[in-house]
Amino acid sequence: MIETDGRRLKGDASRRLVLDRAVDLASVEGLDGLSIGRLAEAAHVSKSGVATLFGSKERLQLAAIEAARLRFVASVIEPARGEPRGIRRIVALLDGWIAYSRGRVFAGGCFFAATTAEFDSKPGPVRDALAAAMGEWNGYIAASFGYAVAQGEVGADEDPEQFAFEATALLDAANTRSLLGGSNLPYVFARRALVARLRAAGADDALVARLAEVDDLTA
Template structure:
């Protein structure tokens, strides 16, 4: 039994190492750029070891999407949840998302921007997993905005779904432009636009200062 448990522990550790490399590679080269040989070299494990862990390329891609989702949750969502629900949590979410992209938590910027470019027109389980991850983020942002409306921190007629769409578009554009140019200026422009939009729907400027005054 001890020997079996030891093998399981080693297998779980190998899986974590391989997936850590997989998400980094896919953020730059896309999920279609993943291969057993490429990962074996990057993770310094055998090809047969990678094949045993995942079996097929599709299973590897699905596991990579889930690993990327977990890294995103740990980097963006969980720290923001320490803030009170409402506008303060929204500010924390937006600020954390910008930091996640700016600090290259994934070497290629936002993992999901790259994944969408690979799979937006390719139906199947991998596309569905990417779509679910994106909807999870968008839905949480939408819910948080709706809660701020309910609390009276945003105007009663503010459209949470519309705001979530606009904010996501701004963040994704800032990520793409920064990755392309190597400049942080897109993040500063995104912050300015996010603050302006929140002010337009009744947010308190003092609460927005952590988002507005970050130097990037």
């Protein structure tokens, strides 16, 4: 039993290590490029070892999406949950997302921004998994903004889903333009626009200060 458990623990550790490499590789080269052979080469393991862990390219892609989702949650969502619901949490989420993209938590910037464009018109389990992960993020932003509306921190006529759409569009654009231009300036522009949007919605300047005061060019 001890030997069996030891083999299982070793296999779990190997899977985590290979998946860590897989999500970084996919954030740069895309999920379509994430084959068992390519990952074996990048992770310096055998093809048979990767095949034993995942079985097929599709299962590898799905495992990579879930690993990326968990890394994203740990980097952006979990830290923000330490803030009270409403504007404080919204500010923490937006600031955390910019730091996540700017700091290259994934080698190719935001994993989901890099991979969803590949599969937005390709029906199947991989597209469904990506859509679910993106829906979870958008839904969390909308729900958090909904608390701000309910608590009177922003105008009662504000639409949480509209805000979530605008906020994620700005964040995704900043990520893409930063990667293309090799500059953090797009994060400055996105941050300014997000601050202006929150202020226009009626958010207290004191609550938005954390988002407004970060200098992305020196952070």
